[in-house]
Amino acid sequence: MKAARNETHASRAARFVGDEERARWHDGALWFVRERRDQAAARVPEWETLRQRAAAIKRHVLSDWATYLEQFEERAQSCGAVVHWASDAFEHNRIMLRLLRERRIERVVKSKSMLTEECGLNPFLERHGIAVVDSDLGERIVQLRNEPPSHIVLPAIHLRREDVGELFSEHLGTPPGLSDPEALTEAARQDLRGRFLAAQAGITGVNFAIAETGGIVVCTNEGNADLGTSIPPLHIASMGIEKLIPRAGDLGVFLRLLARSATGQAITAYTSHFHGPANRGELHIIIVDNGRSALAARPEQMDALACIRCGACLNTCPVFRRSGGHSYGAVIPGPIGSVIETARDPALHAGLPHACTLCGSCRDVCPVAIDLPSQLLAWRRQLVATGASDRTRDIAVGALGRLLASPRAYRAGGAFLRWALNWTPGWLERWIGTWLPTLRDRALPDAPGASFRARYARRRKTGIEHGSDATGGTRGPR
Amino acid sequence: MGRAEILASIARSAGLRPAADLPDLAGPWTSYGGSPRERREAFARAVEEAGGRCVVVASHAEVAERMEEATAVIPKPRCVSAVPGLGDSWETIQPSIGTDPSTLADIEWAVLPGAFGVAENGAVWVRGEALPHRALIVLPQRIALVLPADALVDHLHHAYARLRFEGRGFGSFLCGPSKTADIEQALVIGAHGARSLTVFLVETREPDA
Numbered sequence: 068m069k070a071a072r073n074e075t076h077a078s079r080a081a082r083f084v085g086d087e088e089r090a091r092w093h094d095g096a097l098w099f100v101r102e103r104r105d106q107a108a109a110r111v112p113e114w115e116t117l118r119q120r121a122a123a124i125k126r127h128v129l130s131d132w133a134t135y136l137e138q139f140e141e142r143a144q145s146c147g148a149v150v151h152w153a154s155d156a157f158e159h160n161r162i163m164l165r166l167l168r169e170r171r172i173e174r175v176v177k178s179k180s181m182l183t184e185e186c187g188l189n190p191f192l193e194r195h196g197i198a199v200v201d202s203d204l205g206e207r208i209v210q211l212r213n214e215p216p217s218h219i220v221l222p223a224i225h226l227r228r229e230d231v232g233e234l235f236s237e238h239l240g241t242p243p244g245l246s247d248p249e250a251l252t253e254a255a256r257q258d259l260r261g262r263f264l265a266a267q268a269g270i271t272g273v274n275f276a277i278a279e280t281g282g283i284v285v286c287t288n289e290g291n292a293d294l295g296t297s298i299p300p301l302h303i304a305s306m307g308i309e310k311l312i313p314r315a316g317d318l319g320v321f322l323r324l325l326a327r328s329a330t331g332q333a334i335t336a337y338t339s340h341f342h343g344p345a346n347r348g349e350l351h352i353i354i355v356d357n358g359r360s361a362l363a364a365r366p367e368q369m370d371a372l373a374c375i376r377c378g379a380c381l382n383t384c385p386v387f388r389r390s391g392g393h394s395y396g397a398v399i400p401g402p403i404g405s406v407i408e409t410a411r412d413p414a415l416h417a418g419l420p421h422a423c424t425l426c427g428s429c430r431d432v433c434p435v436a437i438d439l440p441s442q443l444l445a446w447r448r449q450l451v452a453t454g455a456s457d458r459t460r461d462i463a464v465g466a467l468g469r470l471l472a473s474p475r476a477y478r479a480g481g482a483f484l485r486w487a488l489n490w491t492p493g494w495l496e497r498w499i500g501t502w503l504p505t506l507r508d509r510a511l512p513d514a515p516g517a518s519f520r521a522r523y524a525r526r527r528k529t530g531i532e533h534g535s536d537a538t539g540g541t542r543g544p545r
Numbered sequence: 546m547g548r549a550e551i552l553a554s555i556a557r558s559a560g561l562r563p564a565a566d567l568p569d570l571a572g573p574w575t576s577y578g579g580s581p582r583e584r585r586e587a588f589a590r591a592v593e594e595a596g597g598r599c600v601v602v603a604s605h606a607e608v609a610e611r612m613e614e615a616t617a618v619i620p621k622p623r624c625v626s627a628v629p630g631l632g633d634s635w636e637t638i639q640p641s642i643g644t645d646p647s648t649l650a651d652i653e654w655a656v657l658p659g660a661f662g663v664a665e666n667g668a669v670w671v672r673g674e675a676l677p678h679r680a681l682i683v684l685p686q687r688i689a690l691v692l693p694a695d696a697l698v699d700h701l702h703h704a705y706a707r708l709r710f711e712g713r714g715f716g717s718f719l720c721g722p723s724k725t726a727d728i729e730q731a732l733v734i735g736a737h738g739a740r741s742l743t744v745f746l747v748e749t750r751e752p753d754a
Contacts, residue, residue, distance in 0.1 A: 096730055113573050120572065126565040132555050146713045152547035154554075204736060205727035221727065228729045248731035256737055263737070264647050280710040290683040290723040290738025297680035298646045308551065315710055316570040319702035323665075333591060333666035334701075334720050337682070337738065343713035345679060347643070356551045364558035 075418040080390035094388040096224060101382040103331025104432060111323065120320050122436040125373035128278075128311050129363060135278040135311045136354065142281025146343030148350040155357050156186035159305065162353055163188060163270070164195055166303060172197065172267040176259075178285070178292035179203040180272030181219050181376060182305045182355060185398045188270075199270075200262045202291035204255055211238045217392030219399055220329050220378035225391050259291070269295030273306035273352070274375070275321060279314045282342040283352065286325065286335040293337055302344065303351045308359050309372040321375060324434035328377040362410045367445035371406045373435040380429035380439060386422050395419060402429040402439045409446055417455045420446035481518050488514035570706075576699045577664040584664045584697045585746065591667030595721025596734045597742040599667075601694060605630045608691055608745045612656060615743075622653030627677055628691045631656060638677040646680040655685035659692035659719075661707065662744065665700040666720060669744060670708070673715030682717055683738040690719065694746035 084090045108114045128135055140150045153159035159182075167175065175192070177183065177199055189199045189210070201210040205222035209215065211234055216222030223231070232246035241254045271292045275284040283304050285292045296302040312321060326332040344350035363369045381387045381401035392400035397408035397416060405419035420443045429439040450456040470476050488511055500506035517525075577587040589599035602608055609631045616624050626635040635656070638644070657676060659669040669690045673679050682688070698704050708716070723738030734740065 099730060112575050116573055120568050123565065123568045126562075127567045130562045130565040132559070132562070133552050136552070136555075152551055154547045154550045158547050202737065203727070204725045208727065221730075223727050224730070226729070228731070231728050248728040249733050251728055252725060252733040252736060256735070259737060260650075264650055277710070282710055288723065289725050289736035291736070293683040293717070294680070294737055297678070297683060308555075313567055314570070315708065316702070316705045319570070319574075319700070319705045320572075322701055330726070332595070334595075334663075334668050334718065336595070336720050336723050338668070338718040338720075340710070340716045342710055342715065345673075345715065354551070356547075356554065360551060360554035360558070363555065364561060366561050369562065 074396060076390065076394050076396065076422040077418060079394035079396065080386075080422070083391045083394055084389055090389055090391075092227075093225060093391055097382045097388045100221070100330065101379070101432070104328055104379055104382065105331075107327035107331040107333065111327070117320055117324055118434055118436045121324055121375075121434060122370075122373060124312060124317050124320065125309075125435055126370075128313060129309075129369065129372060132308070132311075132363075135313060136308060139276055139278040139281060139311055140354070142279065143283075143343070143352055144281070146281045148281065148343050148352050151351060151353045153353055153355045153357070156355075159186045159353055159355050159357065160188055160191040163303060163305075164192065164197070166301070166351055167192070167197055167268060168195075170267070170301060172301065174262075174266050175199045175268045175270055176202045176263055176266040176291075176295040176299070177206075177270040178272070178287060178295050179206055179222075180270065180305055181399060182272055182307050182357075183270065184216065185357060186305075186355070188305075200259070200266075202259055202263065202289075202295055203287070204252065204289060204291075207255060207259065208234060215393070215398065217400070218378060218381055219376055219401075220381075225393065260294075263291075263294040263298050266295065266299045268301040268303060269299050270303045270305065271296060273304050273310050274325070275312050275318060276306050276310045276352075277313075277315050277318070278311050280342060282315070282340050284318065284322075284338060284340050286322075286338050288330075288332075288336045290337050293339055296339075296341070297345065300345075300348045301351070302341070302348065303353065304341070305353045305355060308354055308356055309374075325375055325377055328375075328379040328432065328434040358407075358411050362407060365410065367449075368406055368410060368442045370437050371403060371439075371442060373437055374403050374407075375435060376403075377434055379432040379434065383428040383432045385424060385426060385428070390422070395422065402443070403437070406439060406442045406446065409450075413450060413453065413455050417450050418457065420444075420450065421457075421460070478518070478520070485514040485518070488512065570702065572702065574700055574702050575665075581695055581697070584699060585694060587664040588662050588667055588697050588746075591663075591665065592721065592742075592744050593667075595667050596724055596732075597667065597721040597744060599744045599746065601746045601748065603747075604749050605691070605747060608656070608689075608747065609635075611745070612654070612689060616654055623651050624654040624656075625649075625652050625681075625685070626656040627675065627681065628656050628658050638681075644678045646678060646684065649678060649680055649684050652681075652685040654687045654689065655681050656689045656691060657681060659690040659696075659744070660716075661696040661698060661704070662692060662746075663699075663701060663704050663718070664697055667744075668704075668718040668720040670704065671717050671719055673717075679715050679717075682719060683723070685739060687741045687743075688719075688722075688739040689743045689745060691745045691747060694748045697746075 208223040217225040228246040235241040236243045273283045274286045326335045387401045409416040425440045592599040662669045722742040723736040725736040726732045
């Protein structure tokens with residue numbers, strides 16, 4: 068379900084919140100995950116130290132990036148892995164296809180990898196006659212629904228159990244009306260077990276790539292990455308160039324942060340470390356750029372490369388919670404998506420940096436301390452400068468800027484507003500509410516008796532606060 | 546091609562990313578009591594929180610007894626062990642390069658050796674070399690891990706201080722049974738991997754078999 072190019076986050080979000088009940092439910096579901104993160108973080112006294120440490124490690128890697136990439140390649144090769152490099156999504160997909168075709172592979176299982184989503188791998192392989200089954204339960208659900216994941220960690224969080232029940236009844240033959248999560252999960256377990264056993268290759272992402280040892284680490288709760296890589300003889304791992312960490316010991320920092328930030332667990336059920344292939348098996352690692360080195364050339368957004376894809380910023384963001392991942396029209400939604408996807412296609416995603424209230428919550432929960440609000444604000448400035456911004460908004464903000472910059476205009480504007488607030492009849496208020504979202508669900512406030520400036524001046528003169536003022540209003544602030 | 550292009554792209558903007566120190570591995574990491582007993586209690590709590598069970602036993606023989614009880618159903622399911630000394634009713638799978646993992650698909654119970662456990666999160670490190678086949682960490686329906694009761698570390702930093710990754714190999718931290726919350730955030734134990742995970746902490750050290 069590709070979003071139309073003329074749609075924006077705002078227009079899609081308007082539809083999402085139109086279903087008030089579902090929007091409220093989605094909001095609650097994500098906030099629940101945010102709270103679990105809080106509980107887990109609170110149990111680690113050195114949490115802030117870990118965050119700063121993680122940020123410092125990532126910053127160090129980026130400051131000597133080529134060295135670490137080359138070291139990783141050399142060590143991985145000495146473990147028996149084959150290392151490929153792909154500049155972009157197309158190259159990545161072609162390498163995948165070649166590896167599979169060379170071995171006449173037609174059936175592949177895949178565990179969660181946002182990078183492969185980014186590259187559009189599934190549709191590409193399908194077009195070339197290779198069946199890819201997403202094995203993570205949430206990914207499997209959205210795959211059967213033929214839609215993209217709405218969250219980077221919880222792909223099906225936008226769905227109710229009844230939706231999944233209906234879906235499984237159609238595709239897995241479960242009884243219609245069955246919506247119990249345990250029963251549905253059991254059905255998926257049985258179905259996917261057969262697919263794991265029949266798969267000829269397993270594709271995974273990479274949570275962390277260890278430069279000093281040449282190993283890759285894959286974390287899951289379901290065990291699907293391990294099933295997908297221990298049964299078939301071929302394991303292909305796709306990794307972004309920013310997934311490097313220098314030493315195995317750095318995993319102590321990152322693993323302590325990852326699961327707690329993502330779901331509130333101390334650690335995932337499986338944290339598998341692959342150094343080279345299994346006996347009689349093959350391990351191919353595809354190192355992918357696809358815009359990451361370009362992001363590293365943006366001083367105001369390069370810190371976003373520290374992202375460990377935990378999803379905490381999505382869970383906490385009030386805009387994400389109340390608009391859903393599909394409103395962003397990008398592979399990676401939410402605060403982090405709004406930074407990195409805009410880099411990928413500024414024209415298409417110019418609205419995303421505005422899908423933000425600058426509340427700062429994302430910055431507070433980010434395990435690698437990425438200052439997302441500053442990055443989004445920088446984007447706004449950069450987009451206006453390149454003319455990629457929304458014209459209407461630019462005009463309105465420009466006018467507001469001129470008003471605020473002129474003390475006389477500001478005072479006149481304030482006086483007019485205080486008069487208008489008292490004068491505006493109900494029918495006019497309602498009409499304005501039909502095109503001004505701020506007034507849709509709110510009534511206009513009462514006008515203050517006098518401007519702060521006037522009250523302050525009076526107070527200085529007489530030492531007394533006055534409730535009434537010269538413009539005729541009799542109501543004043545309490 | 547891809548490699549040269551990527552490295553060139555990185556090099557072009559390298560000046561924007563000034564040298565930043567690599568932080569030390571040491572840190573103000575919380576210990577879990579410091580005494581083996583407190584560590585064991587923290588570990589057991591963490592295993593339970595992850596949906597697993599933690600049982601302290603006196604010896605391997607006791608592990609065998611408990612496992613007999615757990616598997617006393619008729620017909621007896623297929624139970625394998627990669628831990629020596631569990632008794633004759635336990636099938637031992639020899640490590641073999643040629644093991645076809647699909648022959649392991651009907652295993653109900655697998656008892657596997659754990660190298661050590663981590664008190665902060667209830668995870669157990671399982672070494673690939675100790676397993677007849679690495680699919681044994683995910684294919685069996687139920688898994689028991691056996692490790693010495695004194696083989697516990699406080700936290701992951703100590704875990705990685707202990708681990709050596711030299712050359713080819715596989716290892717995994719297992720924590721609790723497999724699980725998912727992908728359907729409406731409802732936690733379901735037993736996703737694709739094990740439906741249950743029991744950790745046995747054995748108090749007396751067995752001589753190496």
